Amino acid sequence: MSIKGSSLIIPISIVVHLIIINGTLYLLTPDTYTQNLNALYYNFSWLLITNALDFYPTKRKETFFTNIHKMLNLYTLFGLCYFAIFGFSNTAKGSTLFHVEVLLVIFLLLTLYRIFFYWAIRRYRFHGGNFxxxxxxxxxxxxxxxxxxxxxxxxxxxxxxxxxxxxxxxxxxxxxxxxxxxxxxxxxxxxxxxxxxxxxxxxxxxxxxxxxxxxxxxxxxxxxxxxxTRAMTLEMFDEIPVLNFRRQPLDTDYAKIVKRMFDLFFSSLVIVFVLSWLVPLMYVLIKAESPGPLFFRQKRHGYKKRVFWCYKFRSMAPNAESDSKMATKNDMRVTKIGKFIRKTSIDELPQFINVFLGDMSVVGPRPHMELHTEDYQGSVDKYLVRHFVKPGITGLAQIRGYRGEVERKSDILNRIRLDVLYIEKWTLSLDLHIIFSTMRNVFAGEAKAY
The missing domain is CATH 3.40.50.20 (Rossmann fold)
Structure with missing residues (x-):
């Protein structure tokens, strides 16, 4: 292998991938693999799909997560091809579940190799190769x-x-x-x-x-x-390069579909397994302490500044300032049960209904009430950038401590800075990190959860 160009890096990866695929299929599904021309079909399908997706060419700054969407697309298409042959040749041995498990084993091994590949090539370059x-x-x-x-x-x-x-x-x-x-x-x-x-x-x-x-x-x-800017990309209009100063990862159809599918899946789980029994319980507890509705709903600005009704469990006694004043420390409007559900963020759970309906996402910039949006858009630089995506139940700013009451100007400035950073750097793994961090903070307790 050439120390400088290392032209065999990609061919080696192709060979390793085919070894993983063929070896796994031969060991786990020998009858299916050896019938007719199945083995040739599997290899041809893999090579055709990877070529169509331009999967192998890598850039020097590329990491495991850079083109992870290509990897997921590749797995999806190869999985469809894997099952498609059974419909034509009727050569499947074993149940559908068994073949799903076989595919999962292949994808797991391929993913582990992908992780190893990026680790190894970085080490290889560190020691003087592929320069x-x-x-x-x-x-x-x-x-x-x-x-x-x-x-x-x-x-x-x-x-x-x-x-x-x-x-x-x-x-x-x-x-x-x-x-x-x-x-x-x-x-x-x-x-x-x-x-x-x-x-x-x-x-x-x-x-x-x-x-x-x-x-x-x-x-x-x-x-x-x-x-x-970080969010700038280059687009070609015939032979004319055009700089796009506000392009974010969520602009792609792939990202929109993945995020929406995740939102539907996650919100459905919460609605079915949590809200189904929590709503009746909250109805009894909230109504027992103070008169008024179970849910507090408020108009807030969402994607592209569209207004929607945001739902929460009511944590305050009905008051005239609910649409103009944020909750403050030792706020007299907050009920006893309200203090508990705000401290544990239980009051936010009805927003999974908003997520299911498509007004919100599980992760994103927190939506603000209309009055505050009108105020901040004129006083905080880049404030409206946060409206390029759907608002979220939790977000990067929230796990970094910028939630709740705005006590000083730096609070809202840092919140917007983190919101914009999230929009520019979105990945599915970042969403998962924010969700897990939010859950950890709920159990550990947060100083501004009041």
């Missing part, structure tokens, strides 16, 4: 930022330095731009990073031609005018 030599031409603020990527030993970059017409005392300064061409020709450079703000169109074209003629990858970093 690329890179240099920069032109210097601006962006170079300092991408240097952080180049300096990560687990990514396999070997940064040689930069060329710029403005002399520098930096130890990585290699000379003026005109000297770069000779340096590249005499050294084994794989990638050139060019700061677009430093060059004219003619100079850039010359650099492009030079890179093409020397089989070097050229990457141009545009002049950002100090407006780059």
């Amino acid at each position: 690329v030599n890179v240099l920069a031409i032109g210097r601006d603020k962006n170079l300092k930022k991408i240097r952080k990527v180049f300096d990560d030993p687990y990514l396999g970059y070997r940064y040689k330095g930069f060329f710029d017409d403005s002399p520098s005392k930096s130890p990585t300064y290699l000379g003026k731009v005109k000297d770069a061409f000779d340096y590249v020709a005499k050294n084994s450079i794989d990638e050139i990073y060019c700061m677009a703000s430093k060059f004219s169109q003619k100079e850039l074209q010359r650099l492009i031609d030079f890179a093409d003629n020397n089989m070097i990858k050229l990457k141009v970093i545009p002049d950002n005018k100090e407006v780059f």
Whole structure:
């Protein structure tokens, strides 16, 4: 294997995957596997699906979770292909449940290998393998930022330095731009990073031609005018690159479907196994202490600032300030049973009905009452970004301690900062982490749960 390019990394992965699939099927379903051309069908299906999904090509910054949606799509399609052959050839031996278990074993082994693969390749790069030599031409603020990527030993970059017409005392300064061409020709450079703000169109074209003629990858970093963001992506309109400054993971159809399916599944469990017996019990306890309805409902802003009725178990005596004033510490409006259900977050459980109906999600930015939304959207920067997704019963801000009463300006600023971070960095694993953290906090108790 080439230490530098490591061109066999992907072929080895393909072989290992086929060994796992064929070995498992041969050991667990020998009769089915050896009949007719089943073995050939399984291998062909796997290779066809992985090629269609562009599953194997990996980027240096890719991790186990980067393209996990491709892995789930791959498993789903291969599972369908696995069962499809039984309908045509009637070669299935054993029950449907047995074959589901066989598939789960295959998927588990493939997932474990995927985890090992990303761990191993990072270690391999750390010890000098699978590296690329890179240099920069032109210097601006962006170079300092991408240097952080180049300096990560687990990514396999070997940064040689930069060329710029403005002399520098930096130890990585290699000379003026005109000297770069000779340096590249005499050294084994794989990638050139060019700061677009430093060059004219003619100079850039010359650099492009030079890179093409020397089989070097050229990457141009545009002049950002100090407006780059974490959520920005590049889209192509024919040959014109267009920067999208507010694209988040939940924009994809896959993410929307996965999150909605999870919401339906989770909310159904809570409604059937918890609310079915909790609602009658709460009715007795709440009505016994104070007159009024079982549920407290309030208009709140949701996805794209649409208004919906948010449901909670009533924890306060009926009052005129319920739609304008948040609960505060030692709030006299809170009933005795209300203190308990607020402390344990039981009062929030009816919102799983909102989740089931599609107004909310299990995880997301907490919805605010209309009055507060109108107030904060004019005083808190990026406040309305949180309305790009459905509001949630719990969220990243809540597990970090920013829930309940806003006592100081920093409370709402940090809450919005974490809400925006969640929107930009959403993954299913992040949702699960937030749910487990929320459950842990419920049992441990939270200072602002009042």
